[in-house]
Amino acid sequence: MADTPEAIRKSVRTYMFVGAVLFVGTIVTVLVATVPAFDVGEHGFDKWDCILGLTIATIKASLVAFIFMHLNHEKKAVYWLFGSGLCMVCSLAGLTALAMYSPIFDKYFFSGH
Amino acid sequence: MEIPYVVTPRKDTGLFNSKIAIWLFLASEVMLFGGFFSAYVFLRLGADFPWPERTLPVLPGLINTFVLIGSSVTVVFAWASLKLRDWRKFQIFMGITVACAAIFMVLKGVEYNVKLHHQAVRLKDYTVIEGHLGKETENGKPVLNHHGKEIEENLILVNAKKFTFNTVRFYKPWIEELLTQANHHNAKITLSSDVVAVVREGQPAELVAKAGVPLSIELLTKLQKTHLAARSHNGEYRTQALRQEWVNAHTANPDKQDWQIAADVNIDMKALAPKLLDEISSVSFDVVPPSKFDFQPRDIKEADGQSRLRDDTVVDGELLDSPMVFHAVDAIDFQHLAMKAVEKGMDPIVAIDNSWLVKNNVFAKEAWEWNKVQVAKIEKRLLDDYGTDAKTGKPNREPTLKERYRIGWKDFVAKSDGVDRDKETIKLKEEFFGPDYHGREEKATFEGFAVPREQVGFAAKFTPAWNTYYALYFTITGLHGLHVVGGALVLAYYLFFGRQMYLTNPEWLANRVEVGGLFWHFVDLVWIFVFPILYLM
C-alpha cells in the first residue's frame, strides 16, 4: 500500500519516471507520424502507423491507469467495477465494427482508404 | 443519522464510498467515450469520401498533450503532499494543475477559432477549395447586418419586389434583418393590399390592416393573433359539423362500416360558411422600390422569380448573380474528385485536367501542372530509396493520395519561391493561427476569386458541418474539454476552499483529492487516445 508516508515518498520517484516515459512516448508517436525518415510501413499513413500509434497510446494509458491511478495495488472490487466498463466497451466497439464486415460495406472496407 | 464509510474504508471491500463511486463513474465514462470512438471507427471505415488524414496542425495538440501529462503528474504530487500533510506543497502542485487546465483550454480555443473562420467549398464536380472569404463591401466600406457585424461574401442576392409572410411561422430576427436591409437601400416594405376579413361571427368583413402600412413585427403579430383566433373558431365548428355528419351517416347506414361510407361523409361547407371567420394564413408586402436583399445560403431555397425562406416566407424577385468570393485560397484539393473518378472507372488525372477549376482558372491550372512535376519528383525519390517489387515490377512505395491530389498552402508558397514542395517551411505562428497572409499577398493570387453559385455543391466553414471527421473532432474534443473544465473546477475548489477541511479532517480531504485526481487522470487518459486518432492518423 502506498498509504504510509514512507511508501508515498518512495513512489514520488516512480511518478516522475512514469511522467518522463509518457513524454517520450508522445514524442515517439509524433515522430513516427510526421517525419518521413521514421515512417513505418507504407509511405504515408497505413495500418502499421495505426497499430504502432495505438499500441504506444495503450501503453501510455496503462501506465496512467496502473501508476497514477494506483490500479497496481488496488482492491479486487475496483477491477470488477472498472473491468465491467472495459468489457462492455469492447463489446460495443468490436461488434459494431464487425457489423461493417458485410457485403454492402465491402466496397469501402477493402478499398484501402 | 450518519452515512458510514465516508472517510474510512469498509473492511471487507477495502474501499470508502466515493472511491467506489468514482470508479463506477469512470466505467460509465469509458462507455461514453467508447461510444464516440466506436462512431469514429464506424464512420471512418464506412466513409465514402477521402478521410482527412493528418489534417490538423500537430503542434497545438502536442503541446496540449504535454500540458495534460504534466498536470497528471502534478495532481498525483498534490495528493502525495496531502498524505504527507504538507499544505504548502499541495497548494503549489494543485495550482500548477489548475493552471495547466487553463492553458489547455486556451490552446483549444485558439484551435477552434481558426477552424471556425476557415471556409471550404466542395464544387459540383467534387473539387474542394479551402480559404478565407472576402467581406461584403460597398463603396469601400464594409456592409453590416442588423447585429452590426461584417458580412462575408457568401450570400444569395435577390432583387426583391414582394415578400409574402406566413403569419404563423415568420421568424422575428429575420424580419428585423429585412427591415435593416430595406433601410440601407432607402426602400420601404409596405402592405400590398387591404387585409379585409370576417373577424366576428355573423358580422360583415372588416378592415384589419390598410394597404401601404409599413412592415413591422407588431403588425405581423396582430395578424397572427387574428388568424389563430379564426383558426380555432372555425376548427370548433367544423369538428361539430363533422360529428353531426357521422351521426347522420350511422343512422342512414346502420350495418356499414366506417371505411365503406367514409368517402360520402363530408362537412356541408355551404351551410357552415356563415358561421366561419376568415383565416389570414399569409400576407404580402411590396418593396418600393424593388431592391437588392441578401440571404444566408442555408436559409433560402433560391429560384429565379420566386425563392422561399426556411420560415415559409416567399420572396418574389429576380435572382442576382451570387458568387462565393474568396479573399484568399489556401488549398485546392482534388482527392474527392479523384476518388469519384476512380469509382466511375475514369483516369483521375484526366478528370482533374477537365475539372471546372483547372479549365477556368489560370492560377489553378498552373498550380496543378506544377503539382504534377512535384509528384513525379516524389515518385522518383521513393523509387530510388525503396526500389521496385521484383515480381510485379511496381514500385514498392508510392506517393499518398494527399501528395498526389492536394495542393496546400505550403505548396503555394514553395511554388512561388521556386523550390520543391515540403522544402518550404511555414512560420511557427501559422501552426497555431493558420496561414498568415501578411507580406505574402503577392503569392495569394487567388485574391478575389469567385465561385459562381451554380458550381457550389456544398459549402461550410471547418465546423462539424464540413464532414464527419470535423464533426467527430469537434464533438470528441468539445466533450473532452467540458471534462477538463469540470475536473479543473473541482480541483480548484479543493485548492481554494479545502483549507477548512484540511484543518479538521485532512484524511477526508486527501480522499477527495484522490477521487478528483482519479477523474483528472482519466481525462488525461482519454486525451492520450484522442491525440493520435484525431491529429496523427
Added chain:
Amino acid sequence: MSSHSTSITEHNDHDDSHHDDHHHELGFIQKWIFSTDHKIIGLQYGITALSFLAFGFYLMMVMRWSIAYPHQPLPEWMSWVFTDGWKARWLQDGKVTGETYNMFGAMHGTIMVFLGIVPLGFGAFGNYVTPLQIGAPDMAFPRLNMASYWIYLLGGLVMCSSFFFEAGAAKSGWTNYSPLAGFADGQVVNQWLAGQTQWLVGLVLLITSSLLGSVNFITTIINLRVRGMTWMRMPFFVWSMLVTGFLLLLAFPPLEAAGIMQLMDRVAHSSFFMPSGLFTKSEGLADLSGGGSPLLFQHLFWFLGHPEVYVLLLPAFACVSEIIPANTRKPLWGYKSMVYSVLVLGFLSFVVWAHHMYMTGMGAAVSTFFQTTTVLISVPSVVIITSMLISLWGGSIRFTPPMIWACAFIPMFGIGGLTGLPLAFNLADLHLHDTYYVIGHFHYVVAPGILFGFFAGILHWYPKITGRFMSKTLNHLHFWPTLICMNLIFFPMLVQGMAGFHRRWYNGGDAYLSKAADSVNVFGNTVAQHIDLNILMSSGAWLMAFFQIFFIINLFTSWKFGKKVTSDNPWDATTLEWATPTPPGHGNFTKEPITYRGPYEYSRPDCDADFLPQWTEPKRSHTLDTAVVSQEAASSKA
C-alpha cells in the same frame, strides 16, 4: 414520519455532528420537496412516474381512436384536454392527423419507457426499498440522490413542454432513427424550439440522472450492507437492483453519445447519421456534407435499447420475488440459481442488441451471432420465471392483494417472453419486423407483465410507507377488469401482426382497403378480415382506463382511511425493511439491525412461527439452532 424514531437517530447525530443538514423540525419544503431522505425521494419518483404513466396512457388512448375510427372526429371526452388553439393546429376537422399520431406515438413510447417505467421501477422501488433491505441508514450519497430526481424531473418536463411548440413534440418514433429524426422539424429556424431537439436535450438530462442514480445504488449496495448481510443473504430484490444499476451505468452512455451526435446533426448541421446524397420531398437534395451512417445510430441506440428492456423488467422481477415467498409462506425456490441467472442475464444483455436490426442487412455472419446470443439470453429469464413458478408449488398461498397481481404477472410475462422467440430468429423476424406482432410482444412484457409487478409492489409496501393497507374491494375492482382488458388489447395485436399489419399505420390499415368486393388488392382483403379487431382493442384500452380510476382512488383514500396495520411487519415477512418502525423515520432503523440468516426463511420446521426474520437473534441454547448457526456460518463463508 414517525417523530419517535427520528428523535432517536437525531440524538446520535448530535454526538458526532459534522452534518448540519438536519435539524429537529424540517420545514415542509425540506422534508417533502428538497429531501435527501431516500424514502421521500422514492415517493417523489413514484408519484412523478405514475403521473407520467397516466399521461402516456392518455396519448395512447388518442392514438387508439385514430386507429379504430380514423374518419371520425376525436370525441369530446378525450379532446377536452386540449385548448382550442391546440386542436386547431393538430386536429383536422377534429380528426387525428398522421402527424399528430406520429407525435403522440413517439412521445407515448418515450414517456412510458424513460419517464414512466424506469423511474417507477428503479427510482421509486429501488430508492425506497433497497437501503431498507440491506439495513442502511440511507443511500451512500443522499444529495446526489436528490440531484438525480430533480434532473429526471427537469428532463421529463423539457421533453413534454415541447407539446406546446408551434412545431410540436418529437415525432420520429421513440427510437428516433436518423435520417428521419434528423430532418423532422427541420423547417424550424430556431432549432432549440423544435420538439425533436428538445427530445434530445431531455434525453441527455435523463441519462445524466440515471447515471447519478446507478452510481449511488451500486455504491450503496456494495458498501452500506449492514453487519451479517453477506452477498448470498441479500434478498433477490437487491440483486436485481444491483444488476439494473450496472445496466443503467454501462448501457446508457452510448445512447448519450448518440444523442449528442444527433443534437450536433440538428443544431450544427453535421452529418454523423446523414448519408451522402440524401433527397427529401420537402428539402430536395439535403444541404449537408453527407458521409454519415444511419446504421451507426441504430447500433448505439440498441446498445442501450436492449439492456433497457432488462432495466424495465428486473425491478418487476424484484418486486414479485419478494411477494411470492411472503405469501406462499415458503422460501423462494432456487434463490442461488436466480442470482446467477440475473448476473448472466445482465452480462448477455450487452451482446444481443442487433437482433433489432436484422432488416438492416448487417450480413449473415453478424446476424447469426446475434441470433445465437438472443436465444441464449432466454435461458436465464426462463430460469428466473420457472423458479418463481415452482415457488408456488406446495405453498399455503394467501391471496392477498399483492399476491393476485404477482400471480398474474407470471403467465402474462410468460406470454410476453415466449412471443419474443420468433422475433429472435432472423428468418421469422423478416416477416414479423415492424408489424403489430412486435407491438403485441413487447407490450405483453411491459404492460401486463412489468406493470402488474409494480402494482403488486405498491400494494406490498404500501403498509410500510403509510401504516395502512390498501382496500381489498377496490383492488379487486381494479385487478380483474385490468387483467381482462390487457388481453383484449394485446392478444389481437399478435393476430394482426401475423396478418402483416404495420405498426405505424395511423389509420389502422384503412388506406389499404378497397370498396370493390372483387378487388385484386389481395393485401386489402387480408386487412379487411382483421381490421375490426382495431375497434375491439381500442374499446379495451378505453375500458381499462376507466378501471384505473379505482386504483387512483385506492392509492389516495387508503392513505387516510385504509385499515391500520397492527404491527411493523404486517405480512409476516422476513426481510429487513419490516424491521423498521412504520413508517420508517429519517435514518431508517431505530437500532442497527444485524443479519443472521438468508432472506427467505419461511416455514422452518424448527420454528414455532412460520417465518424467521433475518434480524431475529438465534437462540444459542437450542441444539438445533446451533447447528443452523454453524451451517449459516459455513454458507456465508461460501
